[in-house]
Amino acid sequence: MENKIVRIAFLVLFFFLLECFAKATSRDQAGFDLPQPNGCYPIGTQTITLKDQQRNRDLLVTMWYPAVASNAPVAPYMDKKSADALANEWGLRSDFQRHVRSHARLRPRVAEGSAFPVVLLEHGTNVIPAIYTVLAEGLASSGFVVVATNHPLESLIAAYPDGREVRMKPYWPGNADRRTQGLAIYKFGDEVLEKDVRFVLDQLQQMNANDRVWEDRLDLSKVGIAGHSMGGTTVVLALQEETRILAGVTIDGSTYPGMNADVRPVPLQKPFMFLVTQEHADSETHGREFIGSENNTYYVVLADSDHMSFTDARLLTSRFTTKGHPDDAAFREGWLMSMFTRSVVEEFFGKYLKGDSAPHLDLKTHLERK
Secondary structure (H helix, E strand, C coil), X not given: CEXXXXXXXXXXXXXXHHHHHHHCCCCXXXXXXXXXXXXXXXXXXXXXXXXXXCCCEEEEEEEEEEECCCCCCECCCCCHHHHHHHHHHHCECCCHHHHEECCCEECCCECCCCCEEEEEEECCCCCCXXXXXXXXXXXXXXXXXXXXXXCCCCCCEEECCCCCEEECCCCCCCCCCHHHHHHHHHHHHHHHHHHHHHHHHHHHHHHHHHCCCCCCCEEEEEEEEEEECHHHHHHHHHHHHCCCXXXXXXXXXXXXXXXXXXXXXXXXXXXXXXXXXXXXXXXCCCCCCEECCCCCEEEEEECCCCCCCCCCHHHHHHHHXXXXXXXXXXXXXXXXXXXXXXXXXXXXXXXXXXXXXXXXXXXXXXXXXX
């Protein structure tokens, strides 16, 4: 079996991203606009609650989507209760979310034209879907409907409109060895998170058939999935089990108990991209977590990155930390890395859900035999 191992030099997109950064001058020193999406569509967003009666599980689902131009209010970056929880967890200034300006508007009409492909977006452990807003807005502006599920117990907080909240609770044995913990984490992914994905897909089918807003607007013959960290594990499980999902991206995720050298390779027969840090690429598990087909598997390494570089986290911590002073260099680095992530993920789903070209992904510079 051969995997195409694609190492994309950060400089490929550096000057383009740097130009975008220079154009995005902040209106105040502390606050900032999120990176401008580069697609042609205005962006709409809404959050709904989907009730799984059989499993007694309520899922908050945020959708970003191509929209018609609208004067609707600009969407807040995240709700206050979620922001307070994140500020406490990450040591951020209170009310930081008021100083982060998104590009989506609240509940405008879906853009006209044919139905749009769908990308499911899966968060990591002890965070919330909002920290992937740069990625989600970019995909929506490029013609995808992004559907991000908040998974209770896995997320930092699920803050429901009726005032209820569910906080993150470890579902693995705290005093066990890493392999035992890994097996427990994998079990939760298989028995809870992957079933959440299936339930959300079922609900999207119903919305596409009967909902006055979404009727015939979702192209559910073209569904992809992307996930970060534990969300990347969810991606792999869903790709294996769910025939409705055609392609997937795992962002610095792993198999379990693949937290160490005990790797159980997972065969994937669908288009797949593994986006990782240099540290992950240099580890002993390098390239052994997943086995893909020769022609549609990408292994993308982002140099000088860490686990949270693929999210909005560095933008937030570099500007709003309570543990030091704002760090302009770290902010700039976070900006560039979040836009790089967005660019390659957009290219991947553009290729496999729309049939577009992928000029940066297909600069194949390295090939390893497995």
